[in-house]
Amino acid sequence: MTTRGEQMQAQVLTVLKRKGAAMSAYDVLDALRADHPKIAPPTVYRALNALIEKGGVHRVESLNAFVACNSDDHDHDHSSVMSICDDCGSVEESPAPELMDNLSGILSKTGFAAQRHVIEVHGTCSDCVADGSKP
Amino acid sequence: MTTRGEQMQAQVLTVLKRKGAAMSAYDVLDALRADHPKIAPPTVYRALNALIEKGGVHRVESLNAFVACNSDDHDHDHSSVMSICDDCGSVEESPAPELMDNLSGILSKTGFAAQRHVIEVHGTCSDCVADGSKP
């Protein structure tokens, strides 16, 4: 087992968890510059991609951004819905097995062989709804 | 009613329909250079955004690309699933009202107020499945 690069991955994950919301790769890059003054984009993208493979990080396609997985228990086989708050940037994952079954049913009728699901819902999270429109 | 720019929108829509698959904004730009040698990105993005507002074009978030809406009948209130073939680039929309209800149910439990749904499924379309793995 190689451990090269895992330090970088750990630092990237720490940054994302500390933020608790979606961050662009370049936001992560800036956060890492404190420790690594000469860090470059490919380093960050490689760490992010490795973390995505492991399931510790998800890519938010509709934001071109990344978020730490906060629910450690669920499996990461794409069986969840991402709720993205456009006010505060928080991202929650909700497991949705029935929805996936429903989707499979719809698609199988058309002969489409699904491989990857992107289910992202934009809106306002309960906290931001409670805070009112624009305090 | 202004008609300025509608020519451009019409040409963009023609390009997208002729392609019959997702295209990046810059692919559209290149296609338009034949008629408009000096065309620039904002012109294309403005036309694309106007067409998206009207519902004639959809943005494919997971590809950073755009596709002409091929089913003229359905309403465009986000109530459909996009099936994206990673082999040929074709994009199909399937209405999925039950799925949307299901999704609303899941999210309302968390207090999340949904405003926009991004439901994109990547895989292989029936034509490409029929063509075998790599002919």
Next chain:
DNA sequence: CGACTTGCGTTACAATATAACGTAATCTAA
């Protein structure tokens, strides 16, 4: 017609992402 408004075209640049190359770290086998 002349003043006002809208939004287009253009220039320039910002934000996101990756190709490619040399090299250092790790692994394998003798």
Next chain:
DNA sequence: TTAGATTACGTTATATTGTAACGCAAGTCG
């Protein structure tokens, strides 16, 4: 242990995607 193979890292450079801002042209309305 070390030579050779392999992996994947850091770096440079560049590709790709998207937008801010400004001046002007086209349409609007008195």
